[in-house]
Amino acid sequence: MSVRPAPRTAWHIAPPAPPGRLPVARRRPDGPPGAALVLTLSIPAIEEERLTAPVRRLLDAAREVLASGDPSVVVTAAPVEPRASAPAPAPARPGLHILVQSRSVLRDGEPLSLTRLEFDLLLHLAENPRRVFTRLQLLTAVWGYEHAGVRTVDVHVRRLRGKVGGEASLVTTVYGVGYRLADEARVTIDRRG
Known part of the structure; x- marks a missing residue:
């Protein structure tokens, strides 16, 4: 059994594709053609303590990647379109x-x-x-x-x-x-x- 290192891939975080179209994977200069991960995060704008544990971990991981300053990560922001009106959250019960x-x-x-x-x-x-x-x-x-x-x-x-x-x-x-x-x-x- 032999173990070889995996080829280096470049990661790319791109804005969401327009409705009805699939995102296009763009090639990074140091990565193989089409090697990209397109990641779109939509996290509700609420107090961070009210987020679920998995969402908080994902948010922390995204912050860590962004803070690393890795040149292979491309970040672009896109405005988030409001969704259909969701029911208002129930008022927090005291505890x-x-x-x-x-x-x-x-x-x-x-x-x-x-x-x-x-x-x-x-x-x-x-x-x-x-x-x-x-x-x-x-x-x-x-x-x-x-x-x-x-x-x-x-x-x-x-x-x-x-x-x-x-x-x-x-x-x-x-x-x-x-x-x-x-x-x-x-x-x-x-x-x-």
Whole structure:
């Protein structure tokens, strides 16, 4: 088995083709004929925090390519035509806002009074959404040891639920397994705050 390096190809980012026409791949001087990647990005003009994780990664990758200053990348901008009116996004429901640096939590803009362990438990669950943790895993991750009784976790979850309140439970019990953050929980984490 032999491995040969792939031939060098030039990348080209071109404006979108007019409606009804396919984009034309143009040859770069240092690339083979027709070797081009035409990439058109249409990213909605909303706050970057509201973009999905894959879109944020794509945007970061595009910024990195543009910042590299590679002469084989050609960038041209084209005005974006507005699409048919999309339904207006639903107003954001208030939720929990975790400020990591100040170790505080805001519910609907109002501060919550949480103990150190309640804060650490909430942060751990919020950092790992949709993941179910056993009581022993939570003791190890949040408390840092396994020597306390596993019912300690139950007590802290009950207290956390009581302090957070709201119409839906923040922490869901997965019977026979442990706990996880509820799917409908609206929690944002701010590592700078």
